Amino acid sequence: MLKTVNQRISLVLIVVGIGYLILAFQLPSYAYVPVDADIVPITLGILLILLASCLYFSKDSETEEQKARRKIPKKDIGALLAVFSFIFVYILFLELMGFVLMTMLFIFFCSWFLGYKKHLSNALVSILFPLCMYGMFTEFLNISLPQGLWPF
Amino acid sequence: MGSLEGIIAGFQVAFSLEGLLFVMIGVFVGTFIGMMPGLGPISAIAVMIPITFGMDPAPALVMMAGVYYGAIFGGSTSSILLNAPGVSGAVATAFDGYPMAQQGKAGKALAIAAISSFIGGTVSVILLMLLAPMLSSVAISFGPPAYFALMLMGLTAISSLSEGSTIKALISAVAGFMIVTIGIDAQTGTQRFTFGNVNLLEGIDFLVIALGLFALAEVCTLIIKRKDLSQENAHKLGSMRLSKQDFKDMSGPVTRHSFLGFILGVLPGAGATIASFISYITEKKLSKNPEEFGKGSVKGLAAPETANNAATSGAFVPLLSLGIPGSGTTAVMLGAFLVLGVQPGPLLMTDRPEIFWGIIASMYIGNVFLLILNLPLIPYFAKILKIPRPLLISLVIMFSIIGVYAISFNTFDLYMLLLFGVVGFVMRLFSFPAPPFILAFILGGMMEQAFRQSLTISNGSLTVFVQDPIALTLLIVALLSFVFPLIRVIRSRRA
Numbered sequence: 032m033l034k035t036v037n038q039r040i041s042l043v044l045i046v047v048g049i050g051y052l053i054l055a056f057q058l059p060s061y062a063y064v065p066v067d068a069d070i071v072p073i074t075l076g077i078l079l080i081l082l083a084s085c086l087y088f089s090k091d092s093e094t095e096e097q098k099a100r101r102k103i104p105k106k107d108i109g110a111l112l113a114v115f116s117f118i119f120v121y122i123l124f125l126e127l128m129g130f131v132l133m134t135m136l137f138i139f140f141c142s143w144f145l146g147y148k149k150h151l152s153n154a155l156v157s158i159l160f161p162l163c164m165y166g167m168f169t170e171f172l173n174i175s176l177p178q179g180l181w182p183f
Numbered sequence: 184m185g186s187l188e189g190i191i192a193g194f195q196v197a198f199s200l201e202g203l204l205f206v207m208i209g210v211f212v213g214t215f216i217g218m219m220p221g222l223g224p225i226s227a228i229a230v231m232i233p234i235t236f237g238m239d240p241a242p243a244l245v246m247m248a249g250v251y252y253g254a255i256f257g258g259s260t261s262s263i264l265l266n267a268p269g270v271s272g273a274v275a276t277a278f279d280g281y282p283m284a285q286q287g288k289a290g291k292a293l294a295i296a297a298i299s300s301f302i303g304g305t306v307s308v309i310l311l312m313l314l315a316p317m318l319s320s321v322a323i324s325f326g327p328p329a330y331f332a333l334m335l336m337g338l339t340a341i342s343s344l345s346e347g348s349t350i351k352a353l354i355s356a357v358a359g360f361m362i363v364t365i366g367i368d369a370q371t372g373t374q375r376f377t378f379g380n381v382n383l384l385e386g387i388d389f390l391v392i393a394l395g396l397f398a399l400a401e402v403c404t405l406i407i408k409r410k411d412l413s414q415e416n417a418h419k420l421g422s423m424r425l426s427k428q429d430f431k432d433m434s435g436p437v438t439r440h441s442f443l444g445f446i447l448g449v450l451p452g453a454g455a456t457i458a459s460f461i462s463y464i465t466e467k468k469l470s471k472n473p474e475e476f477g478k479g480s481v482k483g484l485a486a487p488e489t490a491n492n493a494a495t496s497g498a499f500v501p502l503l504s505l506g507i508p509g510s511g512t513t514a515v516m517l518g519a520f521l522v523l524g525v526q527p528g529p530l531l532m533t534d535r536p537e538i539f540w541g542i543i544a545s546m547y548i549g550n551v552f553l554l555i556l557n558l559p560l561i562p563y564f565a566k567i568l569k570i571p572r573p574l575l576i577s578l579v580i581m582f583s584i585i586g587v588y589a590i591s592f593n594t595f596d597l598y599m600l601l602l603f604g605v606v607g608f609v610m611r612l613f614s615f616p617a618p619p620f621i622l623a624f625i626l627g628g629m630m631e632q633a634f635r636q637s638l639t640i641s642n643g644s645l646t647v648f649v650q651d652p653i654a655l656t657l658l659i660v661a662l663l664s665f666v667f668p669l670i671r672v673i674r675s676r677r678a
Contacts, residue, residue, distance in 0.1 A: 040613055044354065051361060051376075058373055065643035066635040068368040068375060075361050082354045092348045097614045107407045111608075114406055115601065118580060122597040125588070138577040145409055145573035156574060164585060172237055174589045 036093075037086050044083035052076030110145065117141050129179020134161035189532065193540020196241045197548055206545045209246035210552045213253020218261050218568065219575060222401060223271070224254035224512045225621070229393040230582045232519050233589040240523040241538050245545040247519045251512065252495045252546070255455060256300050256553050259488055263292045264565060272455030272491040275463040279476065279483035286479055290423035293561050295481060296488045297554055298425075299437050303489035304550040306441035307448070307496035311503075312543050314449070315532075318504035322529035327636035328648050332657035334630045337451045337507045338623060339665040349669065352619045355610065359623035362387060363631075370635055382595040389518040390590050392624055394583040395603025396610070396617045402579050403608040409572040420562055429481055436466050436486040444490030448497020451509035455491040455498075462490035496546060503527055503539060507626070511618030514625040522590070 033039050055072035103111075121137045139157035147153050165181075168174045196202050209231075216227035231250050235243035258273035263280035276296065283292040325333065338356065365376045366386030377383040440462040447458035466486035467476045476483040498513045506528030508514040520527050525538055532539045587600045610617055641647035648654050 036613065054376060058375060061371060064371060065641075066370075066638040068371045068373040071631045071634070072361070072364050072375065075357055075364065079354065079357045079361070082350055082357060086348075086350050086354065089348070089350055093614050100614075101612050103407055110406055110409075111403055114402075114576070114580075115605070118584075118601055121580075121584065122594050122601065125584075125594060125597070130585075130588075134581055138574075138581060141577040141580070142571075142573040145406065145576060147571050147573035149571075153574070156578075160578065160581070164581075168233075168585070168589065172234065174233070174236055175592075176585070176588065 035091055037089060037091055041083040041087035044086070045080055048076050048079035048083060051079065113144060114141060117144070125179075126177045127179055129181040130176040131161045131165050131181045132179060134164070189536025190540050190544075192537040193542075194544045196537050196541035197245060197544035201242050202245055202541065202545060203548065205242040205246035206249045206549050207552055207556065209249020210253040210549050211556065213250035213255075214257035214260075214553070215253075216250075217254030217257025219257075219570070222398070222579070223258060224251050225393060225515050225618075226398040226401060226579075227251075227254040228512070228515045228519055229390060229398060230579075230586055232390060232522055233586045235519070235523060236589060238523075240525045240535075241541045243523055244520065244525065244538060245541055247516065248499070248542050248545060249549045249552075251516060252304060252492065252549060253553065255491055255495050256297070259296045259300070259491075260293060260561070260565070261568060263296060263484075264289055265568060272459055272494075273487075274456070275459040275487035276484065276491070278463060278487070279478070279480045282477065282479035283484065287421045288479070290420040290561070291425060291429070292479075292484060293420070294423040294425055294558065295429065295433060295484050297558050297561075299433060299485040299488040300492040301550050301554040302437045303441045303444055303491075303493040304496060304553070305547065307445040307493035308543065308546040308550065310442075310445050311496050311499055311546070315500050315504045315539075315543070318500060319529045319532045322505050325529070325653060326651060327633045327640065328651040328654035329657060331630060331633035331637055332648065332654040332661060333505060334507055334626050334633065336657050336661040336664065337501070337509055337626055338630070339451070339661045348614065351613075351615045355615045355617065356619040356623035359392075359620035360627035362392065363624050363627040369632065382593065387599060388587070388590055388596060389515075389621075389624060390522075391587055391596055391599050392603055393515050393518065393621060394586055395600045396607035396620060398579055398583045399600065399604025400607030400611055400617070402576050402583075403604070404611065405572060405576050405579075409576065420565065423558070423561070432481040433485040435469075436462070436482045437489045440466070440486050440489040441493045444493030445497040447490070448494030449500045449509075451501065451507075454510040454512070455494040458494035458497075459487035459491040462486040499542070499546075503531060503542065504529060506531070506629075508622060511621045514618075514622045517625055 033042065052073065055069055055076050058067070058069040058072065060067045060069060117137060117140065121133055125133050135157045138160060139153055142153050142157070143150070165176055168176050197206070212231065213224070213227055216222050216230065217224060227250050228247060231247060235247065255272055259276040259280065262273040262277040263284050266277050266281040266284075280292045280296065283289065322333075363386065365383055367374055367377075367384050374384065440458075443462060443465070444458045447461060448454060463476075463483060463486055466482050467473050470476065470480075470482060472480075498509055501507050501509050502513045502517060506517070506526060508517045517527060525531070525535060583600060584597060587596050588594075590596075607617055610620070637647050638645070648658060
């Protein structure tokens with residue numbers, strides 16, 4: 032039943048479509064309003080289910096190059112997950128530690144982790160870039176970035 | 184303000200010291216970002232939006248326009264030097280540009296690209312100046328039904344934005360439309376799909392989508408390809424001098440494709456990519472020596488380069504005069520307008536002539552800057568391609584984070600950015616194109632509003648769309664432009 036990639040994706044999309052429709056039907060409707068807030072979401076939910084069903088029966092039109100994109104070596108999947116965890120930690124501590132400190136740590140360790148071995152230039156970029164950006168945003172553009180533990 | 188005074192006001196903005204400076208910054212930064220492998224005009228514009236916060240809208244938008252065509256130009260540089268087009272609009276440039284670079288004539292190829300871009304860009308700005316005001320004065324009488332039909336026509340462009348599967352492109356668009364329904368409904372005040380989360384009440388910001396779906400998803404691809412050593416293989420530049428014969432060869436394609444590219448750019452959905460491919464194919468068909476194409480032909484390089492720049496200005500026609508984006512990139516550009524509190528559309532020309540004409544006037548200068556600033560700087564720019572990938576990845580992530588934080592000042596949006604980065608990457612893996620998503624996201628909100636306003640006027644009757652002759656005509660065109668490609672696909676399958 033679920034032989035091709037298209038069929039598997041379409042099933043996921045149909046489930047999403049049904050979930051969205053259920054929520055759309057729960058939206059309140061008001062009297063004396065010719066078009067309520069639920070009409071567009073209901074239409075979209077139905078459209079998604081219809082399109083996903085078409086996808087289920089459609090022939091696989093992907094080129095070899097497009098298929099090759101999915102063959103990611105396990106090592107790279109690890110790298111992707113690690114970088115996303117770095118970003119997560121970056122966001123988590125951004126307001127607490129401040130933009131400058133967190134960005135310095137992030138740029139240095141992320142670049143190092145991804146294989147940048149010139150530590151001196153890495154350190155220079157990691158220190159200078161966040162300082163320049165912080166200065167530009169807070170002084171010139173009057174947009175405050177999280178200060179956190181940063182003294183200025 | 185009369186139109187002549189408007190034009191003068193626009194030129195004053197563009198030729199003021201501030202205007203000139205921002206055009207220069209925009210063009211420079213755009214070229215810089217556009218050259219980086221994997222980063223296209225969408226990422227370039229999205230990353231630059233936060234810088235414009237608090238700026239006066241006129242110079243800010245002049246700068247953003249500079250970023251846009253600068254990025255298109257920058258994309259062709261990496262196409263020629265590395266055979267790695269950063270932008271889909273520069274793919275056709277690589278067909279003849281890269282073989283030329285392999286023959287040790289990279290400098291010549293870059294010079295041809297710069298001159299063709301300059302002419303294509305300049306001719307199309309003149310056409311833009313003529314066409315946009317005309318379209319604006321027609322569109323000023325459009326009511327909600329006509330607007331709805333117009334936007335629907337814009338959305339039918341999606342079928343041409345697909346990289347193969349139209350169904351996938353349509354699903355992508357529906358998903359984008361669904362995301363825009365999150366938040367408080369502007370007409371009834373109903374909370375939709377917010378799950379009681381205060382942060383979702385105002386909906387998801389377009390910058391979160393643009394940076395997540397494009398910049399972060401591109402980062403994922405870069406991470407996988409981080410050990411790709413292609414940047415080490417950049418060819419030596421060689422001389423940038425062109426011979427008389429080169430100019431003679433260029434003259435035909437440059438003239439033809441300045442016009443063709445512009446027309447294709449005006450049409451919804453066509454844009455720079457399709458314009459460059461069509462130009463390349465047309466030029467090959469017209470050529471007496473088609474076998475030279477793909478082996479470093481001057482004509483084969485000049486044609487797509489002229490067309491993609493001409494199409495870039497062409498795409499400003501519907502954006503400025505109707506307020507409707509025809510492609511993913513112009514959708515993000517529209518977002519940049521809205522962030523600055525400027526609503527493009529038929530009223531822009533009369534209400535804010537300094538912005539309307541300022542952008543157009545700045546394009547003349549921008550094209551000159553592209554030529555005189557970039558031509559001598561090309562050898563230095565080429566060094567950008569050697570930025571180590573790990574560092575590039577970290578910096579793009581940082582720019583995306585700043586961009587989103589500076590617009591919302593809360594970390595919730597940053598988590599959403601991360602989420603959309605994952606969504607964008609998964610979409611890439613399964614060949615769901617992202618431009619229809621962002622186009623539907625931007626058009627969706629406006630479309631729903633126009634649709635419901637129309638139905639409110641008619642007290643719920645759908646006949647309102649048929650009674651308005653403009654709306655009816657546009658709906659028919661939308662239907663045809665949607666059905667024709669489908670018929671062609673079905674026919675080609677049967678054949």
